[in-house]
Amino acid sequence: MVLKSFVEVHPDSHFPIQNLPYGVFKAEPGSEARPGVAIGDYVLDLSVIASAGLFDGPYLENSDCFNQPTLNKFLGLGQLAWKEARSTLQKLLSAAEPILRDNTSLRQKALLPMDKVQMLLPIAIGDYTDFFASKHHAKNCGLIFRGPENPINPNWFHIPIAYHGRASSIVISGTDIIRPRGQGHPTVNSLPYFGPSRKLDFELEMAAVVGAGNELGKPVDVNEAANHIFGLVLMNDWSARDIQAWEYVPLGPFLGKSFGTTISPWIVTLDALAPFASDAPDQNPPPLPYLAEKEYKNYDISLQVSIVPAGQKDACIISRSNFKHLYWTITQQLAHHTINGCNLRPGDLLGTGTISGPEPDSYGCLLELTWNGQKPLSLGGTTRTFLDDGDEVIFTGCCKGGGYNVGFGRCSGKILPSPP
Structure with missing residues (x-):
């Protein structure tokens, strides 16, 4: 069974639910930079997901890593936190999961059209x-x-x-x-x-x-x-x-x-x-x-x-x-x-x-x-x-x-x- 998202994803898209790559964006000029993942033609705002308490696993529940202007803090948490985040996001975005799919207010806050945001360097690169x-x-x-x-x-x-x-x-x-x-x-x-x-x-x-x-x-x-x-x-x-x-x-x-x-x-x-x-x-x-x-x-x-x-x-x-x-x-x-x-x-x-x-x-x-x-x-x-x-x-x-x-x-x- 191929995993499917409730977000419509074109067959040629680089960003289906099997991918979920991480980036950092600004929703509009002058706004704060925040982390997101790509899903189809949208960016899922991870700060919104975190504020809603949806990262509830042992590695991310009490972390502020998605309220940062770069991904560095999240990267530093290590592989178990990365796997927990991926599992949580794939579940939230799946067609069978109602938590985000059926919550119109939360969905509108969390999913932003990719062509409306400004992408930034996703990490602070020390070396x-x-x-x-x-x-x-x-x-x-x-x-x-x-x-x-x-x-x-x-x-x-x-x-x-x-x-x-x-x-x-x-x-x-x-x-x-x-x-x-x-x-x-x-x-x-x-x-x-x-x-x-x-x-x-x-x-x-x-x-x-x-x-x-x-x-x-x-x-x-x-x-x-x-x-x-x-x-x-x-x-x-x-x-x-x-x-x-x-x-x-x-x-x-x-x-x-x-x-x-x-x-x-x-x-x-x-x-x-x-x-x-x-x-x-x-x-x-x-x-x-x-x-x-x-x-x-x-x-x-x-x-x-x-x-x-x-x-x-x-x-x-x-x-x-x-x-x-x-x-x-x-x-x-x-x-x-x-x-x-x-x-x-x-x-x-x-x-x-x-x-x-x-x-x-x-x-x-x-x-x-x-x-x-x-x-x-x-x-x-x-x-x-x-x-x-x-x-x-x-x-x-x-x-x-x-x-x-x-x-x-x-x-x-x-x-x-x-x-x-």
Whole structure:
């Protein structure tokens, strides 16, 4: 029996009762931010549900976690509280449950049209780490910059490579991105140039949202790591390839990445994704014992990238990839992050790195799709090697279930010109 909600949900919706992703919204300008879940074309206001005393289980009954402007307090309560909330919400929203369905006053307060609210960053992000977990992406980057002799450095097969990103410039979907300025790679016998990036790119990523953290000095076992991950979001880790290429040796990305990262507003929980678990790729050589999992698990999440070229109305699909292509799993990433004793906190964000598939039409960035500008893309009567001012990039992600979807909505951003 497929679980059904009394709220009408279109068959193509990303937000049926099987999903119930979490976000934070404002009902109107100037109002307070508060948590909600998506159901069909509506947002269920969790502060209203909490005030009505409908979270009556042992972990949530006396908690004010849904009267906060972010989800961090709820995330910090841990897995048992998350499961209690999901069970309660699925019961309240089910077609067979009268408590909310038949209470007109409460229903009108609690269910708000999604197109009338303003979505905000759902979490206060203390720290952001970006991994490099796709074998196909790593290989393609190596082929472009180093050639076929050594496309992937030997350490990559033993260790989930990552760098520390900039949390302050993470923005919610729909936020414009200003083209960054910086130094670019010099040509032969010349100084580096300074100015707006000439090779602005997107990166198709997802990110794990840390739930309950760990204490300083106490690593998380890889087989327990899923208990510390609340869910996933779509992420566009915008990249200025020319700035990055000049600065990244020897300490890695800096200004080429820190100008902006966009995430989708809805966090899809690992519980909602559980039916779509899939085997991760074989890892050869086998990872060291602290990274060896009892089950190597990814998720079958179809990902799509579209661009609306500047001055046009129609979006052009340029890439279709899948989360299941990741070589290093999100649980390995989290376990590795903590193995030195590093303490993660609720709301920390762990980016996967660009998610590229094995075929050219599944590459996750323009660097790969155009082979660093050598093969321009055709987009609705125009071409691109990298992004132009006015271009809008749109990511979507969705799992296909039996008669329903579990999706992430949109992750979008438009490029604005650099200041004069």
